[in-house]
Amino acid sequence: MADRLYELTAHELSDLIKSKQASAVEVAQSFVDRIDAVDERVKSYVTTTPELAIEQAKAVDDAIAHGEELGPLAGVPGAIKDNMNTRGVLTTCSSKILYNYKPIYNAAVVDRLATERVVTVGKTNLDEFAMGSSTENSGFFVTHNPWNLDKVPGGSSGGSAAAVAADECAFALGSDTGGSIRQPASFCGVVGMKPTYGRVSRYGLIAFASSLDQIGPLTKDVTDCALVMNAISGKDPCDATSLDVPVPDFTKSLVDNVKGLKIGVPKEFFAQGTDPDVEKAVREAIELLTSLGAEYKDTSMRSAGYGLPVYYIIAPAECSSNLARFDGVRYGLRSKDSSDVISMFNKTREEGFGAEVKQRIMIGTYALSAGYYDAYYLKAQKVRTLLRGEFEKAFEEFDVLITPTSPTVAFGIGELADDPFAMKLADVCTIPVNLAGIPAISLPCGYKNGLPIGLQIMAKGLDEETLLRVAYTFEQHTDYHKNKPKL
Amino acid sequence: MVEYEPVIGMEVHVELQTQSKMFCGCKVEFGGEPNTRCCPVCLGLPGSLPVVNKRAIELMTKTALALNCSIASQSIFHRKNYYYPDLPKNYQISQYDNPLGSNGYVEISAGGRHKKIAIRRVHMEEDAGKLLHQEGNKSHVDYNRSGVPLMEIVTMNPPPPGLDQIESAEEAREYLQRLRQILLYLGVSDVKMEEGSMRCEPNISIKPKGQVEFGTKTEIKNLNSFRAVYMGVEYELKRQEKVLRAGGRVVQETRRWDDSRSVTASMRSKEVEQEYRYFPEPDLVPMIFNDEWIDELHSTIPELPLEKINRFIESYSLPQADAEVLADTPELADFYDNCAKCSKDPKAVANWVTGEFLRLINATGTPVDATKLTPEHICSLLDLIDKGTINRNIAKTVFEEMFNSGKLPADIVKEKSLEQVTDTGAIEAAVDKVIAAHSAEVDRFRAGEEKLIGFFVGQVMRESKGKANPGVVNKLLKSKLAG
Ligand SMILES: [Zn+2]
Numbered sequence: 023m024a025d026r027l028y029e030l031t032a033h034e035l036s037d038l039i040k041s042k043q044a045s046a047v048e049v050a051q052s053f054v055d056r057i058d059a060v061d062e063r064v065k066s067y068v069t070t071t072p073e074l075a076i077e078q079a080k081a082v083d084d085a086i087a088h089g090e091e092l093g094p095l096a097g098v099p100g101a102i103k104d105n106m107n108t109r110g111v112l113t114t115c116s117s118k119i120l121y122n123y124k125p126i127y128n129a130a131v132v133d134r135l136a137t138e139r140v141v142t143v144g145k146t147n148l149d150e151f152a153m154g155s156s157t158e159n160s161g162f163f164v165t166h167n168p169w170n171l172d173k174v175p176g177g178s179s180g181g182s183a184a185a186v187a188a189d190e191c192a193f194a195l196g197s198d199t200g201g202s203i204r205q206p207a208s209f210c211g212v213v214g215m216k217p218t219y220g221r222v223s224r225y226g227l228i229a230f231a232s233s234l235d236q237i238g239p240l241t242k243d244v245t246d247c248a249l250v251m252n253a254i255s256g257k258d259p260c261d262a263t264s265l266d267v268p269v270p271d272f273t274k275s276l277v278d279n280v281k282g283l284k285i286g287v288p289k290e291f292f293a294q295g296t297d298p299d300v301e302k303a304v305r306e307a308i309e310l311l312t313s314l315g316a317e318y319k320d321t322s323m324r325s326a327g328y329g330l331p332v333y334y335i336i337a338p339a340e341c342s343s344n345l346a347r348f349d350g351v352r353y354g355l356r357s358k359d360s361s362d363v364i365s366m367f368n369k370t371r372e373e374g375f376g377a378e379v380k381q382r383i384m385i386g387t388y389a390l391s392a393g394y395y396d397a398y399y400l401k402a403q404k405v406r407t408l409l410r411g412e413f414e415k416a417f418e419e420f421d422v423l424i425t426p427t428s429p430t431v432a433f434g435i436g437e438l439a440d441d442p443f444a445m446k447l448a449d450v451c452t453i454p455v456n457l458a459g460i461p462a463i464s465l466p467c468g469y470k471n472g473l474p475i476g477l478q479i480m481a482k483g484l485d486e487e488t489l490l491r492v493a494y495t496f497e498q499h500t501d502y503h504k505n506k507p508k509l
Numbered sequence: 510m511v512e513y514e515p516v517i518g519m520e521v522h523v524e525l526q527t528q529s530k531m532f533c534g535c536k537v538e539f540g541g542e543p544n545t546r547c548c549p550v551c552l553g554l555p556g557s558l559p560v561v562n563k564r565a566i567e568l569m570t571k572t573a574l575a576l577n578c579s580i581a582s583q584s585i586f587h588r589k590n591y592y593y594p595d596l597p598k599n600y601q602i603s604q605y606d607n608p609l610g611s612n613g614y615v616e617i618s619a620g621g622r623h624k625k626i627a628i629r630r631v632h633m634e635e636d637a638g639k640l641l642h643q644e645g646n647k648s649h650v651d652y653n654r655s656g657v658p659l660m661e662i663v664t665m666n667p668p669p670p671g672l673d674q675i676e677s678a679e680e681a682r683e684y685l686q687r688l689r690q691i692l693l694y695l696g697v698s699d700v701k702m703e704e705g706s707m708r709c710e711p712n713i714s715i716k717p718k719g720q721v722e723f724g725t726k727t728e729i730k731n732l733n734s735f736r737a738v739y740m741g742v743e744y745e746l747k748r749q750e751k752v753l754r755a756g757g758r759v760v761q762e763t764r765r766w767d768d769s770r771s772v773t774a775s776m777r778s779k780e781v782e783q784e785y786r787y788f789p790e791p792d793l794v795p796m797i798f799n800d801e802w803i804d805e806l807h808s809t810i811p812e813l814p815l816e817k818i819n820r821f822i823e824s825y826s827l828p829q830a831d832a833e834v835l836a837d838t839p840e841l842a843d844f845y846d847n848c849a850k851c852s853k854d855p856k857a858v859a860n861w862v863t864g865e866f867l868r869l870i871n872a873t874g875t876p877v878d879a880t881k882l883t884p885e886h887i888c889s890l891l892d893l894i895d896k897g898t899i900n901r902n903i904a905k906t907v908f909e910e911m912f913n914s915g916k917l918p919a920d921i922v923k924e925k926s927l928e929q930v931t932d933t934g935a936i937e938a939a940v941d942k943v944i945a946a947h948s949a950e951v952d953r954f955r956a957g958e959e960k961l962i963g964f965f966v967g968q969v970m971r972e973s974k975g976k977a978n979p980g981v982v983n984k985l986l987k988s989k990l991a992g
Pocket of ligand 1: 530
């Protein structure tokens with residue numbers, strides 16, 4: 023048993039640790055060794071924390087020896103996307119501007135995982151400040167897709183998705199602003215959930231677009247997704263936008279039953295550019311669910327087509343303001359050869375930010391400028407309201423909407439580098455979910471040329487339970503989650 | 510010759526006296542070692558998020574109500590984006606087109622004229638840190654002040670029908686003083702101009718009399734006292750008039766008041782509108798205000814200065830000037846009010862409080878609410894005078910003694926044997942002694958130099974160590990000198 027612990031899911035590891043068939047230290051060591059063995063090729067991590075992991079694992083073993091009652095994630099190794107603050111541990115957002123930055127406080131989710139006695143093995147790579155869909159925009163290096171090292175893992179939580187797929191952690195946290203959890207989950211063949219906006223505290227998540235950002239889990243199966251959701255959900259008094267609503271026990275939704283479930287299939291999410299093999303896999307998944315008692319109907323969401331342009335106004339606008347604080351005055355990079363404070367600001371930002379980040383800051387600055395605000399930002403907000411209304415209407419009729427997570431499977435590293443628009447199309451199915459603030463999950467539903475295909479299920483606000491139930495049912499009747507890439 | 514008339518707008522920033530900062534739990538306090546009252550939120554560290562301080566919103570709503578504003582049923586925060594090293598996020602959380610309070614007024618009277626100065630808006634924002642410039646081209650930043658709740662109160666020019674605008678330096682000062690007084694009464698701020706907890710930036714323009722269109726305005730900064738406000742506005746009005754009369758043009762700019770030279774000097778041009786890229790703060794949710802909450806706050810507003818002055822005039826028959834002095838601060842007004850209530854003669858009390866009491870308060874630097882004197886002290890002192898136990902002059906001595914020691918006046922009088930001497934025999938002896946000792950003055954008096962009576966009274970009082978009843982002294986002297 024002990025030699026391939028890293029291949030197990032979080033709940034399997036938890037069972038072993040609790041029944042003392044494996045110690046938390048053995049488990050942690052197994053993952054540390056696994057990272058040593060494969061991360062040179064996958065490059066999931068910006069920072070690894072093996073000493074910290076072993077130390078945390080020892081504490082878990084001590085607690086178990088003392089007969090302490092521990093939660094289901096105690097001793098389970100997890101990874102954290104490098105845009106979440108970890109006290110005393112480098113937190114870079116994969117940006118040169120935060121090179122060498124060690125925060126003085128933990129993100130709320132990091133504290134919650136610590137309370138659950140999760141063992142943290144490292145910080146995962148991302149597109150700089152979570153802006154991108156391939157992890158190619160990392161200021162440091164590209165992460166490789168474990169299923170095919172020449173392909174991208176998706177993004178921006180590409181490091182987290184690759185780490186889970188490559189068994190470099192039992193689960194990981196990602197953040198999702200326009201698909202940044204679900205799209206890499208899809209590309210890497212793992213489960214990824216973007217919870218309802220406000221379900222999980224954003225305190226300590228380094229903001230990209232505040233009204234869209236949401237933290238969520240990337241896991242090896244749906245059960246683990248429910249366990250991590252239990253650990254990280256709930257009102258945080260430090261985040262005014264976090265919702266003060268009761269958190270259900272999500273493991274109660276792990277039920278194999280979709281009888282009477284009403285599925286809507288909006289045609290706009292299968293638009294031009296969708297790989298026929300992806301569409302086929304998604305349709306087959308829907309058929310499987312109907313064979314299990316669900317009903318489905320094709321439907322239309324007209325404003326979904328505006329998701330992309332609306333997103334590319336709102337997200338850059340918020341990011342242009344959120345990223346203003348990186349100026350070299352207090353932390354992170356400070357350009358050396360500046361003569362006064364203004365040139366220090368300018369040079370620091372010029373040297374510290376990558377091209378994609380700069381482009382978005384410029385678009386956002388423009389969209390918020392006097393004379394353009396009404397035409398861009400305000401109009402985008404209005405369309406966003408329309409889109410939200412359309413989703414609400416759809417959920418009066420349907421329990422869930424099912425679409426592909428991404429129109430394609432993982433593309434090649436460098437393949438879309440010269441075609442930024444095609445790259446942005448990779449998020450066309452995921453972005454409307456963030457704009458509406460609703461939850462969605464992605465889980466593997468097939469392969470093309472050995473690369474995973476992702477199935478996206480959306481539900482109305484705060485109805486993660488239905489998502490988990492449908493995903494769990496699908497998983498019970500398929501084997502996709504059991505397949506592993508060969509590394 | 511063209512006559513000019515001024516238009517003066519006032520932008521006042523007030524630091525609210527809350528326990529903690531606007532969006533985090535850090536303590537609000539003046540001074541302190543640099544960067545000792547900071548946290549991830551007020552330092553703008555990556556990932557930190559603001560949470561609205563409810564107390565600050567309460568204090569501000571209370572103020573807006575006291576300034577006769579209407580309260581928005583829903584209000585939101587905006588981000589005001591600009592780069593400055595004292596601004597840790599490089600944006601300030603402020604309010605834009607949806608302020609908490611709007612359309613109010615402050616009543617003033619200046620130069621015998623009564624005015625209602627129109628208020629356009631009262632809104633909430635966060636303060637920035639402080640730049641500390643050091644020798645050798647180095648600067649440091651202290652973020653202790655960063656995130657302190659700041660209330661902005663802006664006047665409306667031109668005012669709506671029925672309300673007025675500020676049109677002179679005197680009115681500008683009066684407006685500020687009245688505003689400060691209201692804020693003190695509400696207990697929302699310590700409003701210290703020297704410490705910067707109340708900052709005012711007037712904007713000033715002049716236009717030919719009768720012209721509707723406003724002239725180009727300048728803004729004055731660095732006005733750290735009411736005197737500076739008066740002088741700065743006055744200076745700027747004259748300067749602009751001089752420029753226009755010489756055929757020049759007023760430049761839209763910010764000017765800095767130089768207190769030592771009593772002039773304003775150009776700081777920076779404001780010809781180009783600063784671009785702040787306001788947009789709704791996505792990290793905060795809208796604030797909803799219901800009527801019950803507003804009513805409840807309304808009920809906590811105390812009697813305000815103008816009401817108090819009017820009551821003092823009506824109930825205690827005080828002259829306007831005395832009532833104004835007594836209502837200056839809520840502490841003084843309460844002190845007087847309590848004394849007046851226990852006394853039969855509120856007017857006499859007012860004389861003692863505005864006279865001896867304030868003299869001693871100022872001379873010793875004692876805050877009114879820290880004095881050892883109670884209404885009982887003052888009232889029993891007045892009783893002693895009434896009963897003739899002591900005379901007015903001795904009473905001043907007793908007052909000072911009780912101010913310093915807190916002893917009751919009767920005890921002081923007894924201890925120091927300060928009882929008034931009304932025994933005619935004893936006074937007569939003193940009078941005789943004085944007359945005998947000053948024959949030259951007696952002759953002059955009898956020759957018609959009647960003002961010498963004061964000299965004789967003084968001599969007799971000295972002889973009696975101040976304790977003689979002045980009435981009796983006068984009477985006896987007059988009859989004896991006449992003889
Ligand atoms: Zn703070």
